Amino acid sequence: MFEIVILTLLMVAGWFWLDSTRVREAAIALGKDACRRENLILLDYTVAIASIRIKRNRHGRFALRRIYNFEFSDTGNNRLNGTIILLGRELELLDLEKRYLETQQLH
DSSP states (O other): OHHHHHHHHHHHHHHHHHHHHHHHHHHHHHHHHHHHHTTOEEGGGOOEEEEEEEEEOTTSOEEEEEEEEEEEESSSSOOEEEEEEEETTEEEEEEEOHHHHHHHHHO
């Protein structure tokens, strides 16, 4: 019985690692696309996980809600913050730092 529990835990851990890797890659692609559309520079070409929680999706099923932070620049000389929120593999929110958006509205 103990072996079954250990094997199950290893399988769950493996699934979680693989799923997290795939979702992180999707978040990086979303960040790159958002920066490209806005003529921004995605710094370090990476995202960092900030939070993982369980939440119901629009179909009422449980899914992992992951919040990723990333940094971008409009000039190459500064660092601004962005956030990507994914529920499962669906984009819930992609936010660029308000300071950047406010300066763009002024022009």
